Amino acid sequence: METSHPGTGDLATRATEILRELTGRSDAAFRDGQFEAIEALVKDRKRVLVVQRTGWGKSAVYFVAARLIREGFGGGAGPTLIISPLLALMRDQVAAAERAGVHAATINSANATEWDEVLGALRDGNLDVLLISPERLTNPRFSEQVLHPLLTGGVGMIVVDEAHCISDWGHDFRPDYRRIGALLASLSGDLPVLATTATANSRVVDDVAAQLGSDTTVIRGPLSRDSLRLGVAPTSSPGHRIGWLVQHLGDFSGSGIIYCLTVSAAEDTTRALKDAGWDVAAYTGRTDAEDRARLEQALKDNALKALVATSALGMGFDKPDLGFVVHLGAPSSAVAYYQQVGRAGRATDSADVLLLPGTEDAEIWEYFATASMPEEADARAVLAALADSPAPLSVPALEPLVGIKRTKLTLLLKTLQVDGAVDRAGTGFVATGAGWAYDAARYAAVAEAREREAAAMLEYEAGHVCRMRFLAEALDDPTAHDCGRCDVCAGQWWDSSVDAAAESGARKILSGIGVPVEPRGQWPGGMEKVGVALKGKIPAGERVEEGRVIARFTDLGAGQTLRGFLAESAEDAPVPKNIADWCITVLSEWDWVERPTVVVGMPSATRPVTTADLASGLARVGRMVDAGNLQLTRDPGSPEVNSAFRVKNLDGAFRATAETAAAVDGQVVLLVDTEIGSRWAMTVAGRALRLAGARAVLPFALALRG
Structure with missing residues (x-):
């Protein structure tokens, strides 16, 4: 990029000019603490921890500082490395960087086809900011090819976003973040380092600051948000809560986020709301990168009433006019809860935040608390x-x-x-x-901290003090005050009635078997870079229809039975009667447009007996033609790769024999497998059947992995 000379302009003046480019406003000015952080990084080359509420403008600090460093202020010139936890955050940050005249790019698991291009720009000096996930730090190839050359070649600044993840005591501690402390300790003390978070109490602040270095500058501001109207409903069953939401989602203005504690809950809630006519979509850890970007934009454009999400949609998602946040089930920490509700009301006078706690919350908290610590x-x-x-x-x-x-x-x-x-x-x-x-003492101390956080969350639900005051005090905010708007301060503000029909419909979805599987609508981006001529939307004539499985592996009841039957260590055996009966029930309740007339099995190297028995049994019971299995032309490789490489490995791997092609020509086909994972195998195999003449392809499997 074209650079100016530091001696010709004042740091504050140039910083303000860059800020105005970033915001697109000629009157933009720095908020309290922003320029102080920039000056400490650029002029004093210090390590800085910024603790400010969501929407304060932490990203403005590091993008303005990054450009100043590239222009030679403070003696720097190298690119900035940003370590950021979520893809949603990276997408928004790359777009924001470009507005500030900063050339930014990312390397993550979802854009593997672009890595060579990004690395080329980095080597040629044409990249100002590189964003990576903390998981990249544990990748030997990345360390050798990217991280080591960048650090030894003169990195200008390092930014650690969502820095509370560094700390054992943070509500969202992540093992991969522990690499960061060791990385920073190995670097020169005059390398500018910025760490940012919106959710850290005093203990976490002290821990993160100590890991950054003994001379860390801490810039901390008020964390309360007066625009939020908080409330907590009485604890109730999943059916009651989802039934209430089906009936009352329209009471909330604008578009928003409905948070659930598990993937299964998010998908079941989405199904219930869709059945009731609401424009919603699920957003979970199982949602692909391409779909995530599309869904995020749909919510920003108000094309959806809500995204029904797990914590996969959290840090970094930026929609300033988000109208509401509803939780079906409480997070295990008041700090984690405030981070999620802080997505709302950033650029509006009012936003509604309602917590609907569940009877199962404590059990879920216990599961995640023990799962995150090694035994x-x-x-x-x-x-x-x-x-x-x-x-x-x-x-x-x-x-x-x-x-x-x-x-x-x-x-x-x-x-x-x-x-x-x-x-x-x-x-x-x-x-x-x-x-x-095994560090037993540390894990025991963390477990005790998690227990205290859970107890504090129950105290928040009890509502003895103003909701906003409670959350601010949980973050050790010295400016904590009564909001005058929450249900504790001003009384209940929502209609708590639930129609029997709405609750009954929700209970039916939760207790039944038969989980819809949405079809893939678009090929992964960058396929041409891996030598495959597939791109954009999948043509209607090559696409599979919505599919079905009996249950998810994560579901209680049927899901656990299927998990045991299909375990890698289990025998490749015919389908037992109880699972066969579930298959018949799911097929009989499937509201397809046209009934399938032909059954085709997916080729299986691990469960050929199960797959063949499933396909022939369904054909016999449903009086459909058994057209045999598709054939594999080559090994499709491991499914443990990203979408682009998975499609590359699957492309051309499935072939319909002459007999199968003749049987499916003009027919509606039930494509059968034991389980569905990423959905790409069914998508590519279904495309082969459509190209062979099938009028429609309906995927069916025993279970959905995830």
Whole structure:
């Protein structure tokens, strides 16, 4: 980029000019603390921790500082490295950077096809800001090819966004963030470092500041938001809460976010609201990067009434006029709760925030609290299995060897990797042979802190003091005050009535089997960069229809039965009667436009007996033609890759034999498999059947992985 000379202009004057470019306003001025942080970074080359509420303008600080450093102020010139936790945050930040005249790009799991282009711009000096996720720091290839050259070649500044994640005591501590403290300790003391967060109490602030360095400057402002009208309903069942929401979603003005504690709850709530005619969509950890970007934009454009989300939609999502936030189930921490509700009311005079706590909340809190901390016996079992293996082991390969569920195993491997006991090798893991000690005292202390946070959340629900005052005091905000607007200060402001029909409909969805599986509507971006000529929307004539599974693996009841039957260590066996009966029930209740007349099985290397029995049994019971299986032309590879590479590996891998093609020509086809994961295998296989002449393809599987 074209640079100016620091000697020709005052730092404050130039900083203000860049701020006005960023905001697009000729009268923009810095808020209290913003320029002070910029000056400490650029002029004094210090380490700075900024604790300010959402919407204060923390990103303005690092983008203005990044450009000043690139222009030579403070003796710098190198690019800025931003470590940021969520893709939503990265997308918004890249767009904001461009408005400030800062050339920014990101390297993350969702844009692997663009990495070479980004690295080329970085090597050529054409990149001002590189955004990465903390997970990149644990990737050996990234460290060797990107991080080490960047750090040794003169990085201008490092930014750690959502810095409370560094601290064990933070409500959203992440193992990958522990790498950051070690990274900063290895760097020169005069390298500017900025850490930012909107949700940190005094203990977390002190911990993060200590990890940044002994001379860290802390800039802290008031965290209360007077625009929010807070309320808490009585604890109730999932059916009651979803029924209430079906009936009263229209009481909230504008568009907003409905938070749920689990993926299953988000998907079930979305289904109930859609059935009632509301324009909503689910947004969870299972939502692909392409779909996330589309859904975020739809909410920003008010094309949706709400996104029904897990915590996957949180840090960094920016919609200043968000009208409401509703929680179906309470987060386990008042600080975490305030971070999520802080998305609302940033540029409006009023926004409604309602918590509908559930009878199951405490059980969910306990699950996530224990899942995030390693148990010594589990860690020893993983280390032993890796040490005994002559080759790297993937997560699916490790799972049956150690008897640990996948989600917990993935978290455990992250912790062991950060501790240096294991490392990545391709798509698998290996033991490093380094010594590993279980830090029982630290984990016990963290567990106690989590228990106190949960108790504080129950105290918030009880409503003994002003809701906003309580949340501000949980963050040790010295400006905490009564808001005069919440249900404690001014009385209940929402209609609590629930029609019997609305609650009954919600209970039916929650207790039933038969989970819809939305079809893929668009190919991943960047397919041409991996040599595949697929892009944009999937043509209607090549697309599968909405599918069905009996249940998700994460569902209670049927989901757990299916998890046991389809476990990697389980026998490849015919479908048992109870699961077969569920299949028949799901098919009989499926509201398809046209009934399928032909059944085709997916090729399976791991469960050929189960798949064949499922397909032939459904054909027999449903009086449909059994057209056999699709054939694999080559190995489609591991599903543990991002969408672009998954489609690349699947493209052309499925073929319909002449007999199968003849059977499906002009027919509605039921495409059968044991489980559905990313949906790409069904999408690509269904496309092969459509190109072979099928009039429509309906995917069906026993279970949905996730």
